[in-house]
Amino acid sequence: MxxxxxxxxxxxxxxxxxxxTTELTYSSPFELLIAVVLSAQATDKGVNKATAQLFPIANTPESILNLGEAGLKEHIKTIGLFNSKAANIIQLCRQVLEKHNGQVPQTRDELEALPGVGRKTANVILNTAFGYPxxxxxxxxxxxxxxxxxxxxxxxxxxxxxxxxxxxxxxxxxxxxxxxxxxxxxxxxxxxxxxxxxxxxxxxxxxxxx
CATH class of the missing domain: 1.10.1670.10 (Helix-hairpin-Helix base-excision DNA repair enzymes (C-terminal))
Incomplete structure (x- = not known):
């Protein structure tokens, strides 16, 4: 070639x-981050169905933490691996608040340090949320x-x-x-x-x- x-x-x-662009539905970098974490071994369609119920109720680190792990699971239980994803997302929200003032970080190293976020997810966020190539x-x-x-x-x-x-x-x-x-x-x-x-x-x- x-x-x-x-x-x-x-x-x-x-x-x-x-x-x-992505077929995941989102309206902020944080919503996209949550959707991409949920999309591992799941379809975008399935994730969108779950986040359509979740995001109107909780779409910030604070509001998801207020739901708690059990409350979050209720909204994402139709998605594969929802137990481990819920645990990671709760820890992720805590870390975004404590280390990044509630904002999604814009470097690969900081993103990959978040629970449930690997290189692929970090690249998606950098590209789709922030326009990096x-x-x-x-x-x-x-x-x-x-x-x-x-x-x-x-x-x-x-x-x-x-x-x-x-x-x-x-x-x-x-x-x-x-x-x-x-x-x-x-x-x-x-x-x-x-x-x-x-x-x-x-x-x-x-x-x-x-």
Whole structure:
């Protein structure tokens, strides 16, 4: 995969998805942080359903702490791993209040120090809430990067580093969501829709169905 081809791929994806963004529903960096923590091994649709009930009642560190762990669990019990997520979120809220004056921090190290927040979640927050050109490699991005050969790698960190190196600068801020949406709706896991794919002629997937 050469850089000319990568440029063309991102140009086409950007033209097809002019305003790429997360499908999680949120109205503040803190709401996004909670939604992303809840989204681990869960669907955005399932998270949105739960937060539609939670956020009108509690959408700040203080109000979630006032709910308590048991109260929080009642609102998120439809989401997988809700017990451990509730425990992490309560600790996270306490830490955001005590160490960051109630504001979501804007550095990777500070975000990763929060309970329940790993590198992927930190990258999502930096990119989506604050506009940094970070790329969080989830299962969709890992698959698309390897399958197309845009940035092949054996693990998520290797793929992230290659994407950081190879994604054209003009597309760096939106690359995260462009690749997720392409993987979610076109370059799907079991049956990629190669016949409908706008980058099929540029993709280097050997088992293309066109």
């Amino acid at each position: 050469n850089q000319t081809k990568r440029q063309a791929i991102f140009d086409r994806l950007a033209a097809a998805i002019p305003e790429p 970070t790329i969080a490699v989830d299962t969709h991005i890992f698959r698309v990067a390897n399958r197309t050969r845009i940035a092949p790698g054996k693990n998520v960190l290797e793929v992230e580093r290659k994407l950081d190196k190879y994604v054209p600068k003009a597309h760096k801020k939106d690359a995260h969501h462009l690749l997720i949406l392409h993987g979610r709706y076109t370059c799907t896991a079991r049956k990629p829709k190669c016949q409908d794919c706008i980058i099929a002629d540029l993709c280097e997937f050997k088992e293309k169905s066109v």
